[in-house]
Amino acid sequence: MDKIKVLIDNKQKEVKIPTGLRLLIRRTCNAVLKMENFQGPAEVSVSFVDDKQIRELNAKFRNKDIETDVLSFPLGENGQYETNPETGAKMLGDVIISMERAVFQAERYGHTIQREVAFLTAHSVLHLLGYDHENGGIEAVKMREKEEAVLIMLGLPRNGSYVFTDDNR
Template sequence: MTDVLSFPMYEFLNGAPQENLETDPGTGCVMLGDMMLCYTRAVEQAETFGHSPARECGYLTTHSVLHLLGYDHERNEEDTRLMREKEELSLAFLGLSR
């Protein structure tokens, strides 16, 4: 069972857009894409890893958004390190660090 899926609307590479982005005229925001999180799987993983479902959902959401921004832990070792660093900084900011 999959925990989270990301469906990007644009191509990014480590946070840098690789194409022109459409901003919402009312907000100036950019729709990055869609994500689907399986809460049942997140709860199972939280129990396995010994932390709260909130922390696991926070991690999976952060992980997914980073994928939408073109970060990829499967590309090479440097990109893995960069993505993990971004995940940890984001989770600490949200108060969900280990």
């Protein structure tokens, strides 16, 4: 597999970034691209933001005035990507993660912040590659299976359910 450059920028101060999280994000991006047999060098940009920042981005770009956990901004379509003229790498796009939301969801689902951020990264990189779950159905199922396969590759298998009972609401 070719070289993957992952640019990571912390634009928030609400959550201390755990040691090793940046490496985990790089490993997650590599795992997704390997699983998808992506050819050629690639670049992905990942930014950590807070809830206020992600809400503003969600309102501006998706007309949804609400916080969300992750946003994806692909720079390509149908497997065609802009190329960085300096490196020749395909620029896949931007991943924006709300660290506040990631902490909340990790607690809610009963797993680590590392697993949550790896899940959000895998989810978002799949979006950069053209996957979409917005309409539900088989596409959403395929995407969830791929996300879980990447987490298993990283040694972060699911340890519980995403279905809530009355006890954990």
